[in-house]
Amino acid sequence: MSNYLLELSSARVKGTPFGITSVCSAHPVVLRAALRRASVAESHVLIEATCNQVNHLGGYTGMTPADFVDLVGRMADEEGLRRDLVILGGDHLGPNPWRKERAEDALAKARDMVRAYVAAGFSKIHIDTSMGCAGESVPLDDQTIAKRAADLCAIAEETARTAGLPMPVYILGTEVPVPGGADHMLDSVEPTSPEAARATIAIHREIFEAAGLHDALKRILAFVVQPGVEFGSDNVIVYEPPKAGALAAVLQDDDSLVFEAHSTDYQPEEALTSLVRDGFAILKVGPGLTFAYREALYALDMIASELVPSYGARALAMGMEKLMLEHPGDWQGHYHGDEASLRLQRHYSYSDRIRYYWNRPEAAAAVEALATVLEGRKIPEPLLRQYLPRHDLRDVAGMQDILIAAVDAVLGTYDRAARPHPV
Template sequence: MNKNLRYAAELENLSFLDYILKENKRLENKTGLKRTIFAACPNSMAVMKAALNSAKRCNAPIKFATTLNQVDLDGGYTGFTPKQFADKIRQLAKAINLQSPVLIAIDHGGPWLKDSHRKENLNYEETLGQVKKSFEAAIDCGYDLIHVDPTIDITLPKEDTIAIKTVVERTVILIKHCEKYRLQKGLPKIAYEVGTEEVHGGLVDLSVFNEFFVLLKEGLEREGLSNVWPCFVVGKVGTDLHTTEFDAEVAKIIVGIAANYGSVIKGHYSDNVSNPEAYPKAGMGGANVGPEFTEREYEGLMELEEIEHHLFIEGQVPKMSSMKQTLWEAVISSGRWVKWLEEEENSKDFYANKLQRQEWLIKTGCRYIWQNPEVIASRAALYENLENNSIKAEQILLSHIEKAMDKYFYKFNLVDLNDLLEENILKNDLNL
């Protein structure tokens, strides 16, 4: 996982991610080629394996951006605590002798951004306290970045938007807590990502965006944190769950604003984007992709079930795994699909919604139920049925996800970046 690069970052007193972004800028100045860091949201074991395989094949850095719903002290819906997740990623990387940089991050860490905090109707102090503990756990096990995201407040009336001053105040509180904890533990520098508005896609409000930088700079300086600054700022660049067009012109504007303050823009909801090659051209520093890989995993399972069905007809399989039926029943009974409904859709009767929407809700909702016992059992039966017939089930499944990931490594100009980073270390003779 490239300890040499981590050591080089420490020598320059930089976080690992800040170091890689600095090197990206150096390479851009030298060659004119811009790069965008690719972050995968690890919502299943298959996605974790696929991301590492793809990173090895492309010889490029890979970043894992995990939400508190996915990985947290309570295990999240993946079943991993932060330490278990970090250990598993390192174990999987070692198993394939991955030499590329692997970065681990908290995505959307802030008050009420964990679904259970909203369901339990926690007050501000309660949710803040739990978020702080989650951040501490991430720092303890060597996470590289924390996305500090206090952009929602469930105590406000539904039609109200949280004040930008409040967002900044809470951002500073959380960064200050992280830095105090990190320094007390004597741990290496970590990177920060921040957001100016609640990220539900759409386009950025430029006046709010500018004000955020001014207030954040003042707030950090006031707390004696002038040496701490977020490398990533989340920018709303036209993409959301239901649109796939990246607005490069808007992106260029906010990229320029962020650059004046020493930050780069991170795009969220980059799933299935129709023009990924426009990200580096616009100067985007990073992009998160998550639900797209759940969709590809679902499609991979459907291919496997189709193979299983043919084998069953031929008498080669004694009993079908009922994979599709199990997934649909698990997602529907979980109730998690309600979170993604449009206002006019039916939250009481799943099957009252349009068939196309049902399919989408199941595909995107599978990430919440991969670890359900009945889903694990059905997948195991499916794999066994195929492998008993000399069919490589997991390899077929991972190929669906890896194909989607390879696209981002290529379109974001990341292929063989690892070699370029290593060359600079050798050139500068850092005695590693």
């Protein structure tokens, strides 16, 4: 499975670059949409769990890596997708969930997390040790980051070898965007300088070599760099190829590498196509998919309010507002402004921090109540057009399929951008 990913660099060198969408979400509807799309196309699908969502202690989803593998495997079977076409990745594996603790404690937990991911069968491992822990300077220097990455890589190698599993491929880097997007308005984002990218690649290779990780060096698939894309709460910085030209040229130094682009959520298709053409072959998307899910869910909430007076006025949205106010930890500190601004951001921000609430029992019950109200009802086509104008849903039946169609529309943009592009 990871061998497919290693073809990304050779295709780039041959002048027919292609990319792959990295679906970074643990939401069941998002997962099913991605697996269904891959099943129809009989293509590979890359699904990644992040360190905060899924870890050996459960993460905010309550799932361990083994639980996540089981969930994805069952869904793949239900969608008729061969399991060998499913590539599983671990995203931002490092001390991030415990960065408020002392470095030695946070890194010990990171080692246990990496062991759990590799033992469960994740074959694409993004090691992210870029963040400082309690009492450390921010940002860390490249040498410290690389030494910590080598330590975690050694754990991954030992775990795979001992378990008789395929050896993982690795994503490394020091200039890693904050998971989940920025938490403020952005005017611009500067691409990583070519000098910084070359220095990062060189220091990792030097330290990995010194640590005896010769075999792992051959399986370093990509480095994370900043191509100049990001999204904040209210806006999106769109990729500008000329600004990233010098950075993209760094790949001419090495035929075995591509770049991984984080925070590509909400980029237009032309920008995603240009990213792939320029060597940013792995396109990571997460909040943009759950944002599409929430958009469709809130549209159905409005439709139910129109169709069934007893349902109430926007019962789901009102329920989510109550839930987020009662449990503010997942949005407070990330959203800023007066009360009116905070209310809008809680529901509609591009950062989509509402995604942290969908697995709570109160949210699940509200979604189920909406599904019950709509079950068996034919939604008039004009009403669908009023609230879901961007989707052709004439032949879609049922709330689940409408939600999947909304997520699939985003995935379709990525898949079209990722197709081979002569340069």
